[in-house]
Amino acid sequence: xxxxxxxxxxxxGEDGSGRQKAMxxxxxxxxxxxxxxxxxxxxxxxxxxxxxxxIRDYFDTGDDRDKLxxxxxxxxxxxxxIPKARTFACHLQTRFEPQRPDLHDTPxxxxxxxxxxxxxxxxxxxxxxxxxxxxxxGNTPAQGEHCAWMESSAVVYCNSVLGARxxxxxxxxxxxxxxxGKIPDWGFHRDExxxxxxxxxxxxxxxxxMDWGMMGYYVGKMVQENIPVIEGISAAPELxxxxxxxxxxxxxxxxxxxxxxxxxxxxxxxxxxxGSRKSAENFVYGINEMREAYDELNAQGNSDDIxxxxxxxxxxxxxxxxxxxxxIEGKKVHENSNLWIFTSRAVRNEAIKHDFHKIIAKAGAVLxxxxxxxxxxxxxxxxxxxxxxxAKQTYYLPSMLGVEAWFGSTKDCVDAALxxxxxxxxx
Amino acid sequence: MSxxxxxxxxxxxxxxxxxGEALVTSQTISGWGGIDPMTGTIIxxxxxxxxxxxxxxxxxxxxxxxxxxxxxxxHQTRLAxxxxxxxxxxxxxxKVALGVVVMxxxxxxxxxxxxxxxIATGDWVKVDADNGIVEVxxx
Numbered sequence: 001x002x003x004x005x006x007x008x009x010x011x012x013g014e015d016g017s018g019r020q021k022a023m024x025x026x027x028x029x030x031x032x033x034x035x036x037x038x039x040x041x042x043x044x045x046x047x048x049x050x051x052x053x054x055i056r057d058y059f060d061t062g063d064d065r066d067k068l069x070x071x072x073x074x075x076x077x078x079x080x081x082i083p084k085a086r087t088f089a090c091h092l093q094t095r096f097e098p099q100r101p102d103l104h105d106t107p108x109x110x111x112x113x114x115x116x117x118x119x120x121x122x123x124x125x126x127x128x129x130x131x132x133x134x135x136x137x138g139n140t141p142a143q144g145e146h147c148a149w150m151e152s153s154a155v156v157y158c159n160s161v162l163g164a165r166x167x168x169x170x171x172x173x174x175x176x177x178x179x180x181g182k183i184p185d186w187g188f189h190r191d192e193x194x195x196x197x198x199x200x201x202x203x204x205x206x207x208x209x210m211d212w213g214m215m216g217y218y219v220g221k222m223v224q225e226n227i228p229v230i231e232g233i234s235a236a237p238e239l240x241x242x243x244x245x246x247x248x249x250x251x252x253x254x255x256x257x258x259x260x261x262x263x264x265x266x267x268x269x270x271x272x273x274x275g276s277r278k279s280a281e282n283f284v285y286g287i288n289e290m291r292e293a294y295d296e297l298n299a300q301g302n303s304d305d306i307x308x309x310x311x312x313x314x315x316x317x318x319x320x321x322x323x324x325x326x327x328i329e330g331k332k333v334h335e336n337s338n339l340w341i342f343t344s345r346a347v348r349n350e351a352i353k354h355d356f357h358k359i360i361a362k363a364g365a366v367l368x369x370x371x372x373x374x375x376x377x378x379x380x381x382x383x384x385x386x387x388x389x390x391a392k393q394t395y396y397l398p399s400m401l402g403v404e405a406w407f408g409s410t411k412d413c414v415d416a417a418l419x420x421x422x423x424x425x426x427x
Numbered sequence: 428m429s430x431x432x433x434x435x436x437x438x439x440x441x442x443x444x445x446x447g448e449a450l451v452t453s454q455t456i457s458g459w460g461g462i463d464p465m466t467g468t469i470i471x472x473x474x475x476x477x478x479x480x481x482x483x484x485x486x487x488x489x490x491x492x493x494x495x496x497x498x499x500x501x502h503q504t505r506l507a508x509x510x511x512x513x514x515x516x517x518x519x520x521x522k523v524a525l526g527v528v529v530m531x532x533x534x535x536x537x538x539x540x541x542x543x544x545x546i547a548t549g550d551w552v553k554v555d556a557d558n559g560i561v562e563v564x565x566x
Contacts, residue, residue, distance in 0.1 A: 025528070032440045032524040032534075047499075054465075058506045075502070075529045150495035167521040170498030172529050187521060224455075225492070225520065254455070254492045254520075374460070399472045400460055 001030045001184075002037050010180055017080040018070075022176035025074050026184065029173055035184035042181060043147040043164075044089040045134050045154065046174025048073055049121035053113050065120040073175035082124065082179070089178040090127040090139050092151045093315070094118075095376050097368045103340075104378030126178070130370040131344030133243065133315045135162065138346065143265050146189055148177035152256070153247035153314045153392065159257035161242045163265030165189045168256055188257060194266060195275030196229035196259050198222070203286035206233055209320075210409040210427065212241040213391040215285055216248030216255075218293040222283060225254040229273040229280065231261040240317055247314050248391035294407070294426040297391055300398040301406035301422065305336070308383040309417035310373050310397075311410065312342030313390035318350050320410070321367075325356050327414040328363040334420035338380040339365035342372045365417070374400055387416045387424070433545055433563040435538045439556045440514075440524065443533030446553035447512040449563075450484040452476050453543045455518070458526060459496025467509030485552040486511035487542050490518030497522040502529040513554035515542045515561060535559055 003011065011027065013020040030038065049065075051072055061068040067079040074080075096114045097103060122128050129137055132151050135158065141147050143163035149155050150169050158164045167187040169177070177183045187193050200222075206215055219228050228249070237245070237260060249255035259267035267273035274280055311324060324341060333339045341360065343351070348369050351357055360367045373379050374396040379386065386397055387406040394407040406416070408424030416422050454475055456462065461471040467482035482504075491497050504510040514527050514534040527534040533556035546552060546563050553562040 028441075028528045029525050032528050033519065033521065034438070034537075047496075055503065055506065072502070075531075152493070152495055155495065168495045169521060170495055170525045172498055172502065173521070173525050184521075225490075225518070251493070396460060399470070 001027060001035060007038060007182060016083055018083045019179050021070060021074045021076040021078065021080050022179040023182070025076070025172060025176045026180060026182055030184035033184050033186045035186040037185045038182040039146045039185040039189050040181055041146045041148050041177055041183050042087045043139065043141050043145060044085070044087050044174050044178040045092060045139060045147070045149040045151065046169065047092050047150060047171055048089070048126060048175040048178060049124070050094060050117050053107070053110055056113065069175070073172060075172050085125040085178040086181045087178050089125065090129045090134050091121060092130070092134070092154070093132045093372065093375055094130055094370050097371050097376060097378070100366065100368060103366070104376050129344060129346070131315045133344060136239070136315070136317055136347065137344045146183070148174050148183040150174055152250035153243070155256055156246035156250045156258065157242060159188055159194070160246060160259065160264055192276060194257060195227065195277045196273045197226040197277060197280055198228045199270070199274070199280040199282045200228050200230045201282065201284045202230060202232035203284055204290055207235060208409065209240055209244050210389060212237065212245040213248050213389070214290055214293040214297065216245035217252045217297060217391040218285060218289050220249035220251065220253030220255050223253055223255060225256070227257050227259070228255065229259045229261060229267065229270060231270055233260055233263060236263050240320060243314050244390065251392045251395045291426055297394050297407035301385070301404050303385045303404060304422040306385055306387050306406070306416040306420055306422050307337060308380050308386045309337065309339045309413045310386055310388040310393060311339070311413060313372050313388065313393040316341055316343045316347065318347050321347065321351050321356050323410060324414060325359045327411060328365060328418070329359050331363055331418055333364040333417050337417050337420040339417035340368055340373070340380070341365060342368050345369045373397065377401060379403060387413050387422060389413045431565055433565070435540045435542065435545065435561040435563070437535040437538035437559050437561065439559050440534040440536050441527050441532060442557045444555045444557060445513040445533045446551065447483060447485045449487050449546050449548055449550045449552045450476070450479065450481050451487040451543065451546050451548045453489055455489045455492035457493030458491065458498070458500035458522070459494040461493055462500055462504070464500050464503035465507045465509065467504050480509070481511045482509040484511050485513045485515065485554060487515045487546045487552070489543060490516050491520050491522035491526060495522065498525040498529055501526040505530050513552070513556070515546070515554065517541065517543060535561055
């Protein structure tokens with residue numbers, strides 16, 4: 001790789017051994033990619049510092065947090081002093097719900113270690129947003145901004161909706177990027193990589209969160225890691241529509257960027273979205289494809305006795321919490337069922353100002369932060385059948401937690417929580 | 428039989444030399460949620476290798492998919508002593524690049540022939556990543 005003078009200086013240790021080890025890792029990574037140089041970044045989002053007790057015990061680092069960060073986050077053989085982050089950096093969702101540890105199994109000492117992790121990482125200057133939706137609560141990069149983000153649903157939002165630029169980074173690359181302000185100039189940082197490869201002609205109205213989630217699931221499955229260009233959307237999609245579409249497409253396929261003609265920043269026209277790519281594969285998304293997506297998403301649901309309704313993947317916005325509150329106000333979650341709603345700390349704080357937490361508690365539901373069922377491996381005790389309005393969570397729950405899962409609209413899910421019966425229908 | 432030996436050339440992704448029995452899949456592999464890092468076993472229910480371990484094998488696969496926790500999950504396989512001996516893949520992504528770097532297994536990609544066609548599970552494969560050479564002895 002060709003290094004600039006400041007990069008070479010870091011690699012030579014002129015900015016201390018912490019940044020040197022970070023630079024060494026980034027060079028190994030950049031060379032593996034075949035990147036020729038780095039880009040500067042001032043926006044890093046990851047899970048830096050969140051090690052498990054297994055990793056701590058493996059390296060036998062005890063309370064020496066810098067040592068653990070050196071060995072795991074920077075993949076260094078040498079323990080070095082870790083300096084503060086050089087960039088704006090924030091932390092994604094975690095594996096624990098700090099206020100309600102009673103609601104999920106935590107191995108002895110794991111929660112305490114997690115809290116130590118959080119304090120240490122905050123001490124490095126990382127903003128502990130603890131959400132998969134940093135773009136909702138304080139990290140909204142501008143068009144063209146070079147970022148180094150983890151979390152597939154956030155990455156796809158960052159590229160597609162904001163027009164900022166990031167690859168799907170990992171634990172070690174984000175940890176190194178925040179110390180150096182560098183990330184390999186490869187993939188989505190480059191103009192030519194961002195053009196669409198598949199042209200999706202939409203021939204059915206796409207309006208609700210559920211519509212967008214199903215289309216995301218179908219399109220992701222069809223294009224895998226490629227870049228779909230969605231054409232035929234009349235009503236401008238809202239933030240929550242993008243959030244559910246991107247999360248679904250990033251999990252059923254590996255979509256890191258998409259275009260919606262007329263609605264996303266690099267797709268004023270089909271021609272702009274396809275750019276220099278000479279040909280694009282075509283397919284239609286109509287009522288038949290929607291039904292196919294619905295049926296596939298619901299193929300892992302069998303019993304209609306719902307034990308658990310999970311809302312908030314990706315983390316719910318204030319607007320979505322308000323919708324649920326309207327549906328449950330004055331009602332009760334059925335005694336055979338549970339309703340857990342996941343959001344970010346910032347949104348929960350705002351929800352409290354509107355007394356939403358009281359409505360939720362009074363209905364017998366729970367408002368949680370920092371994590372989700374898939375991340376924390378947490379469902380209510382004895383859960384066999386779950387329902388959710390998230391195509392992404394429907395994709396993960398059966399394989400990760402061995403439960404049946406139903407997918408439906410937010411309203412159908414809330415109905416299932418109130419009646420303990422699944423009565424969802426394909427629109 | 429040396430006459431049957433197949434040689435492919437590619438680009439070094441992670442240096443080193445190692446050999447072992449091949450475990451091949453034309454599918455992509457999920458890291459976080461797709462493997463058990465403590466045993467090196469593929470756990471994704473829909474995967475054709477579900478239930479099989481890549482520990483001490485030469486893992487030949489299409490590439491990475493799924494969560495951005497890919498590198499951390501494969502990083503952990505090394506700590507748990509369950510990493511593959513060497514890795515050959517065909518589709519470059521940031522997930523797989525970072526993952527093999529921190530796993531520190533010899534790795535080549537961008538081969539002059541399709542490794543998913545040439546190599547079969549059970550073949551003996553020698554990876555000389557420093558020189559970008561893959562040697563296959565069919566079983």
